[in-house]
Amino acid sequence: xxTTLADLIVGEIGIIDDIPIDSVPLKLLEMGCxxxxxxxxxxxxxxxxxxxxKVNGSHLAIRKETASLIKVTKIKNLCDILKS
Amino acid sequence: MRHSExxxxxxxxxxxxxxxxxxxxxxxxxxxxxxxxxVTVEKKTGTxxxxxxxxxxxxxxxxxxxxxxxxxxxxxxLQTFIGIDKKNYPDVVVVVxxxxxxxxxxxxxxxxxxxxxxxxxxxxxxxxxxxxxxxIDIELLKKELKSxxxxxxxxxxxxxxxxxxxxxxxxxxxxxxxxxxxxxxxxQFFKELKEKFxxxxxxxxxxxVTQSHNLTSVPPKFIDRIESFKADKVKFNKMQNKExxxxxQYINHILKKTYTTDAEKATGMRHKIDKxxxxxxxxxxxxxxxxxxxxxSIFDWATVPMDLIDSTFANLSEWTKxxxxxGVFSNLLVEGIIPGIGGIVIxxxxxxxxxxxxxxxxxxxYMSRVVFLMDKIMRRFGMSGKSVVPLVSGxxxxxxxxxxxxxxxxxKERLVTILVTPFTTCSARLPVYAxxxxxxxxxxxxxxIFSLQGxxxxxxxxxxxxxxxxxxxxxxxxxKVKGKSFFIIEMPAYKIPSLKNIVFTVLEKxxxxxxxxxxxxxAISIILWFLASxxxxxxxNAEEIVKSKVENKQLNKDELxxxxxxxxLENSYIGIAGKAIEPAIKxxxxxxxxxxxxxxxxxxxxxxxxxxxxxxxxxxxxxxNTIKERMGAEINQDTGKKRFNxxxxxxxxxxxxFAMQCVSTLAIVKRExxxxxxxxxxxxxxxxxxxxxxxITFTVLS
Numbered sequence: 001x002x003t004t005l006a007d008l009i010v011g012e013i014g015i016i017d018d019i020p021i022d023s024v025p026l027k028l029l030e031m032g033c034x035x036x037x038x039x040x041x042x043x044x045x046x047x048x049x050x051x052x053x054k055v056n057g058s059h060l061a062i063r064k065e066t067a068s069l070i071k072v073t074k075i076k077n078l079c080d081i082l083k084s
Numbered sequence: 085m086r087h088s089e090x091x092x093x094x095x096x097x098x099x100x101x102x103x104x105x106x107x108x109x110x111x112x113x114x115x116x117x118x119x120x121x122x123v124t125v126e127k128k129t130g131t132x133x134x135x136x137x138x139x140x141x142x143x144x145x146x147x148x149x150x151x152x153x154x155x156x157x158x159x160x161x162l163q164t165f166i167g168i169d170k171k172n173y174p175d176v177v178v179v180v181x182x183x184x185x186x187x188x189x190x191x192x193x194x195x196x197x198x199x200x201x202x203x204x205x206x207x208x209x210x211x212x213x214x215x216x217x218x219x220i221d222i223e224l225l226k227k228e229l230k231s232x233x234x235x236x237x238x239x240x241x242x243x244x245x246x247x248x249x250x251x252x253x254x255x256x257x258x259x260x261x262x263x264x265x266x267x268x269x270x271x272q273f274f275k276e277l278k279e280k281f282x283x284x285x286x287x288x289x290x291x292x293v294t295q296s297h298n299l300t301s302v303p304p305k306f307i308d309r310i311e312s313f314k315a316d317k318v319k320f321n322k323m324q325n326k327e328x329x330x331x332x333q334y335i336n337h338i339l340k341k342t343y344t345t346d347a348e349k350a351t352g353m354r355h356k357i358d359k360x361x362x363x364x365x366x367x368x369x370x371x372x373x374x375x376x377x378x379x380x381s382i383f384d385w386a387t388v389p390m391d392l393i394d395s396t397f398a399n400l401s402e403w404t405k406x407x408x409x410x411g412v413f414s415n416l417l418v419e420g421i422i423p424g425i426g427g428i429v430i431x432x433x434x435x436x437x438x439x440x441x442x443x444x445x446x447x448x449x450y451m452s453r454v455v456f457l458m459d460k461i462m463r464r465f466g467m468s469g470k471s472v473v474p475l476v477s478g479x480x481x482x483x484x485x486x487x488x489x490x491x492x493x494x495x496k497e498r499l500v501t502i503l504v505t506p507f508t509t510c511s512a513r514l515p516v517y518a519x520x521x522x523x524x525x526x527x528x529x530x531x532x533i534f535s536l537q538g539x540x541x542x543x544x545x546x547x548x549x550x551x552x553x554x555x556x557x558x559x560x561x562x563x564k565v566k567g568k569s570f571f572i573i574e575m576p577a578y579k580i581p582s583l584k585n586i587v588f589t590v591l592e593k594x595x596x597x598x599x600x601x602x603x604x605x606x607a608i609s610i611i612l613w614f615l616a617s618x619x620x621x622x623x624x625n626a627e628e629i630v631k632s633k634v635e636n637k638q639l640n641k642d643e644l645x646x647x648x649x650x651x652x653l654e655n656s657y658i659g660i661a662g663k664a665i666e667p668a669i670k671x672x673x674x675x676x677x678x679x680x681x682x683x684x685x686x687x688x689x690x691x692x693x694x695x696x697x698x699x700x701x702x703x704x705x706x707x708x709n710t711i712k713e714r715m716g717a718e719i720n721q722d723t724g725k726k727r728f729n730x731x732x733x734x735x736x737x738x739x740x741x742f743a744m745q746c747v748s749t750l751a752i753v754k755r756e757x758x759x760x761x762x763x764x765x766x767x768x769x770x771x772x773x774x775x776x777x778x779x780i781t782f783t784v785l786s
Contacts, residue, residue, distance in 0.1 A: 021321055021322060021325045022318065022321070025154070025493075025570055025572075026150075026152060026154075026321070026324050026325065026328065027149065027150070027152075027154045027493075027572055028572055029325055029328045029329070030149055030150040030152065030191060030328050031149055031188060031572065031574070032187065032188050032191075032332070034328070034329055034332055035329070042355070042358070043358060043359075043362060045362065045456055045457060045459065045460060046362070046363075046364030046365075046367060046368070046457065047460035047461065048460070049459065049460045050456060050459050050460070050469070050571060052358070052362070052456060052575060056187065056188070056332075057184075057185055057187050057188060058185065058188055058574065059354070059574065059575040059576070059577075060572060060573065060574055060575065061452070061455070061456045061459075061571075061572070061573045061574075061575055062571060062572050063459070063570075063571045066570070066571070066572075
């Protein structure tokens with residue numbers, strides 16, 4: 001199973017691999033959430049949903065169900081962050 | 085002869101870029117708010133003197149991230165640039181961008197530019213550049229974008245003159261498209277598109293074809309051609325996605341050469357504030373505290389000006405009565421028009437305070453955090469985090485609140501929000517609550533601090549919110565509405581709100597309320613006055629009938645007049661209507677006089693108080709002057725006791741908490757949902773609930 005944006009832990013950074021265009025609205029892409037871009041999970045709302053992300057210079061909040069459609073590759077995980 | 089020249093300017097930009105502040109700086113108080121034809125979206129226009137005899141007519145278009153719309157407000161931007169309204173097609177477009185988020189702002193700019201219309205890029209918030217470690221090569225950016233670029237700080241009033249100069253020289257601006265990406269999206273498709281639409285820009289042709297479902301009308305010459313390019317949604321969707329990606333590639337390419345930023349400096353502060361404001365405990369506590377502060381100020385701070393307005397209008401009525409000779413016109417003025425206008429003006433303090441708070445919450449960027457905090461909770465009740473804004477605004481007035489629901493992307497979530505918003509306690513209910521509570525709840529304090537009357541009022545607000553949430557849950561379970569729910573919101577950088585913007589917003593919204601809702605309230609007051617002072621034959625002969633009835637009794641002049649007035653009211657048109665519904669409302673504890681107030685307040689709740697004031701004023705004697713005293717003195721003919729006892733008062737309170745009594749709200753729901761089904765559901769559903777709940781309340785308590 002591949003990693004999605006919803007699987008990231010707060011502070012982790014990933015690169016967006018794929019966004020299924022049939023199920024994700026154009027608006028998300030237009031706001032800068034594009035394949036190949038770096039995405040950071042900034043914060044998770046107190047009830048675990050929605051997610052607060054930073055992507056391509058935009059700070060956005062999206063729901064977990066949308067985030068779980070966006071495939072990412074982790075480039076910096078929590079261990080690295082703690083070490084640095 | 086000297087001619088004055090007027091340049092038609094369209095102001096566009098992403099939300100939170102300071103576009104409105106620039107608009108306010110350019111136009112000052114020369115602003116006008118109207119509606120776009122056919123929709124309730126506000127159209128803000130203003131005039132600005134550019135130089136000598138050159139003026140600009142500036143239209144502040146709704147904020148949007150893209151020309152492809154995802155809401156009714158954003159649709160206006162598309163329609164403007166498609167140019168259905170030829171007369172108002174802009175001569176030049178000013179695109180306002182935030183220096184911290186130039187990339188995303190350039191996305192919109194590149195779309196506008198590709199429409200081959202003169203466009204000026206205004207980069208705002210230049211005062212933040214140093215702090216964020218941003219530097220821009222403006223000259224190179226101008227060259228790359230083939231456009232005039234102006235760096236300004238609307239907040240500090242820097243560069244406004246440069247914007248004006250760029251507007252004046254708009255004819256020198258070129259109309260070249262910038263993002264040459266059509267061939268890479270689908271060369272064959274765009275070749276055909278170009279051939280067919282040789283009389284317009286290629287990008288406009290593309291928008292006409294892909295956005296035809298969002299256009300209320302298209303120029304007739306295009307209709308056949310648009311039809312010939314009809315393709316399935318998936319194909320267009322794919323192409324639009326490709327367009328987005330290519331557009332960003334193009335923008336990245338330009339920014340790489342012209343824009344540098346120090347990432348370390350960029351987000352530190354925002355992140356720290358976010359940690360507190362969206363904290364799992366503090367986040368909710370802060371929000372609850374802010375709500376409390378808002379309500380406290382609505383009830384506490386607003387009472388002083390409201391009392392002042394109340395007594396001013398009462399004095400004005402009295403004064404007018406003494407100045408004018410007696411007659412129909414004088415009566416209309418004193419009993420109909422002046423109290424009618426007073427009934428509108430009295431709401432201004434509360435509405436202004438509420439709009440003030442909402443404006444501050446939105447300007448600072450806090451509202452987005454509330455949406456983020458509340459989304460999961462609200463979803464359980466069929467709504468979205470974005471429903472918080474309408475539900476909070478609903479405590480002022482349901483009309484702007486329902487309009488604020490436009491930002492909600494999912495149709496079902498938006499519909500549920502629209503349907504339940506009228507349950508929240510709007511300011512029109514407040515005078516009704518206030519007078520009934522004063523009548524039936526003793527003026528005591530519990531534990532020495534909490535006023536019993538205050539607690540009663542708070543419970544009614546809670547009742548309103550609870551019923552909104554509960555009916556949301558019910559609607560969520562029962563409504564079968566198709567359409568995907570979707571949620572995306574920008575979390576903007578925190579800003580200190582601009583005083584100018586806040587003052588303008590509050591002024592504008594309050595004005596819109598006074599003139600919008602005010603018209604209806606005034607009209608009802610006049611109709612009510614007419615119906616109460618006219619009637620069939622028995623009304624006209626009231627004096628003789630009463631005189632013959634009381635011949636035997638020894639009455640002085642005052643008592644006789646009182647009898648005549650009571651008889652007149654009973655036999656006026658409105659009295660007849662009240663008597664007609666008396667059997668239906670008797671189980672709730674009401675008589676025909678309250679019935680009259682119920683009928684009139686179906687158009688607007690606040691009319692309840694003024695109606696009863698009119699009705700009971702005829703039985704006025706020298707000791708009772710205020711409405712409250714008159715109502716308190718009213719006797720139930722059947723029991724010989726007070727009419728407004730505890731069970732009747734409670735029953736009325738419950739009725740007003742639930743009933744859908746506002747014609748303006750029904751009208752706005754009709755317009756926003758584009759169907760009579762939903763306002764009718766609200767009208768009958770809420771009124772039935774009100775009747776049932778009042779019946780139970782009255783039966784249990786008496």
